[in-house]
Amino acid sequence: MSEEPDRLTVPASPADAQAADARAADAWVELRRFTPARIALGAAGISLPTPAHLDFQEAHAAARDAVHEPLDVPRLAADLAPLGQGAVLLARSRAPDRATYLKRPDLGRRLDLASAPSLRAAAGDFDLAFVIADGLSSRAVQRNALPLLAAVLPILAAAGWRVAPLTIAAQGRVAIGDDCAMLLGARMVAVLIGERPGLSAADSLGVYLTWQPSATTRDSERNCLSNIRAEGLPPDQAAAKLIGLAMAARRLGLTGIGLKETAALPEA
Numbered sequence: 249m250s251e252e253p254d255r256l257t258v259p260a261s262p263a264d265a266q267a268a269d270a271r272a273a274d275a276w277v278e279l280r281r282f283t284p285a286r287i288a289l290g291a292a293g294i295s296l297p298t299p300a301h302l303d304f305q306e307a308h309a310a311a312r313d314a315v316h317e318p319l320d321v322p323r324l325a326a327d328l329a330p331l332g333q334g335a336v337l338l339a340r341s342r343a344p345d346r347a348t349y350l351k352r353p354d355l356g357r358r359l360d361l362a363s364a365p366s367l368r369a370a371a372g373d374f375d376l377a378f379v380i381a382d383g384l385s386s387r388a389v390q391r392n393a394l395p396l397l398a399a400v401l402p403i404l405a406a407a408g409w410r411v412a413p414l415t416i417a418a419q420g421r422v423a424i425g426d427d428c429a430m431l432l433g434a435r436m437v438a439v440l441i442g443e444r445p446g447l448s449a450a451d452s453l454g455v456y457l458t459w460q461p462s463a464t465t466r467d468s469e470r471n472c473l474s475n476i477r478a479e480g481l482p483p484d485q486a487a488a489k490l491i492g493l494a495m496a497a498r499r500l501g502l503t504g505i506g507l508k509e510t511a512a513l514p515e516a
Contacts, residue, residue, distance in 0.1 A: 284448035284479070304447065311445035316346060319386035321416055327394045328380075331401055333414045337370060339363035339428060340418040349419045357423035359431075367431040370413050376404065376494060377412035377434035381420030385442030385450060392453040392476055392483055393440050399487035407495075422470070426461035436497060437461045438490065443474060452477050455486065457493055459503040469504035471497070 276288035289300040296304070325336040340363055341356045343349035349356050359367075380393050397414070404411055412432040417424050422439050429437035436459050443452040453476040458465055471493050476486040489509070497503045 286447075307447040307450075310450040311447060314385040314387045314442070314445040314450040315350070317386050318346070319382040319389060319416075319418055321418055324380070324390060324393065324416060328397065328414050328416075331394075331397055331414070332405075333401065333411060334370075335413060337366055337413050337415040338418075339367060339415055339420075339424075341420045341424050343419040346419070353421060356419055356421035359417070359424055359427035363417075364427075364431055367415065367428055371431060371433040372412065373410060374412040374432060374434040375409045375436060375498065377415065377425070377429045377432045377437045379415045379417050379420070379425040379428045379437060379439045381417045381422070381424060381439060381441045383421065383441035383454070384444045385452065388442035388451040388453040388477065389440065391451050395483040396440065396453065396455070396476060396486055396490075399484050400490055403487070403491055404494075422456045422467075423465070425456070426458065426463065426465050429458075429461045430463075435460060436494065436503070438494070449475065449477065449480065452480060455490055457490065457497060457503050459497045459501065466504075469502075471503045471507055 280287065286300070286304070290297045292298070295301070321338060325338065328336050340360050341349070342358045342360050343352060343355040378397060380389055382389055401411065412429075412434050415428050415432070417428060420439075420441070422441060425437040425439035436457065439456045439458075441454050441456065443454045445452070452474065455473040455476065457471045457473075458469060473481065473486055473489055473493075475481050476483060481489075493503075493507065493509070497507055500507060
């Protein structure tokens with residue numbers, strides 16, 4: 249009995265290949281609704297399709313703009329004034345300009361000496377100080393600092409917390425909050441700062457909470473909330489997390505690796 253001959257594999261036509269690619273792309277449509285990540289972008293030969301390439305260039309340009317765009321300090325101060333913390337204090341780091349700020353992170357961590365007198369004049373016996381720094385995305389601060397503080401401050405006031413006047417620190421990095429808090433006489437500081445832009449988010453705000461800030465505070469002694477924005481961690485949810493952490497920090501007398509978010513859940 250003769251064996252059945254092997255079946256021949258017929259190469260797909262270009263039209264069939266395009267139809268198969270379209271079906272494969274459609275399988276990702278539902279998943280794309282759940283993430284801003286660039287998944288299943290397709291291919292045009294050895295390159296990306298034109299729409300995906302243009303989208304990447306637009307996101308890259310937005311990230312660059314966010315880094316270099318100056319913080320509108322007068323506008324932000326005017327936005328924060330109605331929150332009821334008195335006059336908004338203005339400060340800056342030792343970085344004289346944006347180019348220096350990006351090249352010399354150490355200067356962004358220290359308060360300019362000329363800014364010290366106004367903070368010292370506002371000193372008191374405070375439980376918490378909020379310092380708003382532009383960081384690497386002024387856009388994040390401009391958009392998200394106000395809704396976050398508007399949600400946090402009334403709850404702290406109702407709980408009897410003594411909050412220092414709000415401080416805006418231009419060209420600042422996280423550690424500039426330590427200098428500000430020490431001058432203000434605050435036992436704890438929360439630094440609201442623009443995070444390094446990514447290719448899916450150029451307006452993410454971060455909050456760094458530090459108990460008993462000092463000139464020798466290490467990053468391991470801080471707690472961080474990240475990606476605060478409407479499309480990430482919404483400001484109202486971030487406010488609940490921040491309040492829980494702050495109350496747990498005051499109860500335990502610490503922040504950083506010793507303070508887990510689970511310890512803050514009962515407080516929140």
